[in-house]
Amino acid sequence: MPDLDAIRRQLLAFRDERDWKQFHTLKNLIVSLNLESAELLELTQWKTDAQLDAAKGDPAFREALRDECADVLLYLLLVADDAGIDLLEAAQAKIAKNAARYPVEQAFGSAKKYTELKDTARKKARE
Amino acid sequence: MPDLDAIRRQLLAFRDERDWKQFHTLKNLIVSLNLESAELLELTQWKTDAQLDAAKGDPAFREALRDECADVLLYLLLVADDAGIDLLEAAQAKIAKNAARYPVEQAFGSAKKYTELKDTARKKARE
Amino acid sequence: MPDLDAIRRQLLAFRDERDWKQFHTLKNLIVSLNLESAELLELTQWKTDAQLDAAKGDPAFREALRDECADVLLYLLLVADDAGIDLLEAAQAKIAKNAARYPVEQAFGSAKKYTELKDTARKKARE
Amino acid sequence: MPDLDAIRRQLLAFRDERDWKQFHTLKNLIVSLNLESAELLELTQWKTDAQLDAAKGDPAFREALRDECADVLLYLLLVADDAGIDLLEAAQAKIAKNAARYPVEQAFGSAKKYTELKDTARKKARE
Numbered sequence: 001m002p003d004l005d006a007i008r009r010q011l012l013a014f015r016d017e018r019d020w021k022q023f024h025t026l027k028n029l030i031v032s033l034n035l036e037s038a039e040l041l042e043l044t045q046w047k048t049d050a051q052l053d054a055a056k057g058d059p060a061f062r063e064a065l066r067d068e069c070a071d072v073l074l075y076l077l078l079v080a081d082d083a084g085i086d087l088l089e090a091a092q093a094k095i096a097k098n099a100a101r102y103p104v105e106q107a108f109g110s111a112k113k114y115t116e117l118k119d120t121a122r123k124k125a126r127e
Numbered sequence: 128m129p130d131l132d133a134i135r136r137q138l139l140a141f142r143d144e145r146d147w148k149q150f151h152t153l154k155n156l157i158v159s160l161n162l163e164s165a166e167l168l169e170l171t172q173w174k175t176d177a178q179l180d181a182a183k184g185d186p187a188f189r190e191a192l193r194d195e196c197a198d199v200l201l202y203l204l205l206v207a208d209d210a211g212i213d214l215l216e217a218a219q220a221k222i223a224k225n226a227a228r229y230p231v232e233q234a235f236g237s238a239k240k241y242t243e244l245k246d247t248a249r250k251k252a253r254e
Numbered sequence: 255m256p257d258l259d260a261i262r263r264q265l266l267a268f269r270d271e272r273d274w275k276q277f278h279t280l281k282n283l284i285v286s287l288n289l290e291s292a293e294l295l296e297l298t299q300w301k302t303d304a305q306l307d308a309a310k311g312d313p314a315f316r317e318a319l320r321d322e323c324a325d326v327l328l329y330l331l332l333v334a335d336d337a338g339i340d341l342l343e344a345a346q347a348k349i350a351k352n353a354a355r356y357p358v359e360q361a362f363g364s365a366k367k368y369t370e371l372k373d374t375a376r377k378k379a380r381e
Numbered sequence: 382m383p384d385l386d387a388i389r390r391q392l393l394a395f396r397d398e399r400d401w402k403q404f405h406t407l408k409n410l411i412v413s414l415n416l417e418s419a420e421l422l423e424l425t426q427w428k429t430d431a432q433l434d435a436a437k438g439d440p441a442f443r444e445a446l447r448d449e450c451a452d453v454l455l456y457l458l459l460v461a462d463d464a465g466i467d468l469l470e471a472a473q474a475k476i477a478k479n480a481a482r483y484p485v486e487q488a489f490g491s492a493k494k495y496t497e498l499k500d501t502a503r504k505k506a507r508e
Contacts, residue, residue: 038419046365070221094197165292324475348451
């Protein structure tokens with residue numbers, strides 16, 4: 001299996017063989033990333049959670065999901081490349097930041113945002 | 128450096144320590160992926176390409192970019208995990224599919240969609 | 255109550271008093287429209303349908319919904335103004351187009367897209 | 382010409398003739414609004430501002446723009462109807478809120494967000 005960096009290099013070669021870097025401004029790449037995310041969202045349109053669970057077993061639906069997930073990753077790699085960001089490093093740093101924002105004792109079983117969690121924790125401390 | 132699979136395992140551990148899987152339906156995860164993509168897009172709002180190029184050198188802007196890219200990747204990993212998709216395999220397969228859709232001789236230096244490229248190629252063949 | 259055209263004129267006056275037309279390229283306006291749509295979507299994040307139904311009765315949530323809906327409309331008016339589109343005329347024409355795409359006898363009680371509806375209708379006709 | 386309320390009534394009649402209200406949860410409607418906004422954004426993909434200005438004169442492009450703008454408005458009307466929001470009232474109130482956030486003397490010719498405008502104003506006051 002290729003690792004993420006191998007995929008990144010394949011993608012840049014694909015781009016450069018077609019002379020497409022000229023179109024890849026940061027804004028254009030981020031717009032395209034948003035369009036691919038929306039295509040992923042479109043696969044869920046009008047479907048209930050139960051219908052989506054069933055659809056996950058359907059080969060055509062799975063292939064559509066796989067293709068759209070891939071498109072999101074490919075544009076994300078291009079954005080990161082353009083901005084000089086190491087995605088794996090960034091992801092690891094973000095998990096650490098989230099762990100600090102969402103301490104297990106406050107966040108366990110809660111879908112609240114960290115800004116609301118703090119308020120709740122502060123209120124409890126005052127009681 | 129961690130590889131993508133190590134990040135995925137850290138992320139799932141982070142999620143499970145907080146008992147958050149209950150909120151992570153496929154639709155909710157894809158909605159969240161779209162929200163994070165939009166936050167990345169917001170960083171480009173009202174900025175020209177020249178202003179964005181300058182901003183890439185600004186540490187605060189770079190950190191914001193890095194954080195939003197990380198959030199997109201983290202939700203993409205959760206979507207892929209929920210749907211049983213191997214992201215690296217999917218990305219490699221998609222690059223191959225795109226290579227077939229965009230042959231170098233037709234796509235070189237062109238921003239046209241593959242559906243339009245075919246029309247242009249057909250017209251040229253007729254001439 | 256103001257009508258849509260009165261709102262449009264108030265909005266253009268607001269823009270011109272601040273000399274903001276210079277930032278309002280078609281792409282920038284459409285990007286901003288997408289960001290406001292995403293803020294509306296964020297209000298539904300992690301909420302079930304039942305929780306959203308309950309939230310509709312909460313004054314703070316209602317105000318947030320109202321504000322984000324307004325933002326979407328305001329950017330849509332700016333996009334339409336920039337492109338020389340009459341929104342009401344466009345909406346009426348689109349309802350007519352949709353009525354042709356989704357004949358009542360085929361579309362009744364179905365969430366299928368019109369492209370799929372046709373396939374289903376064709377299959378039935380063949381039977 | 383119809384006014385916005387006439388369009389709203391036509392749209393609700395269109396929906397009810399097809400028995401579609403059952404699919405129109407608030408979340409589904411807002412997701413669909415986001416998908417239509419993304420289709421509008423797709424029309425700008427890879428195009429420069431100069432290319433978009435030229436495209437505005439192309440009948441096929443104009444029709445695509447008009448259709449996507451209409452779709453955004455139609456879903457916005459459904460969202461507003463579901464949430465009991467008067468769109469025109471909401472838009473007028475939001476223009477007033479924005480006028481307070483962006484005083485002409487501070488916001489003239491500036492693309493800064495109101496949160497940044499305040500900081501700039503505060504700094505100037507201190508000087």
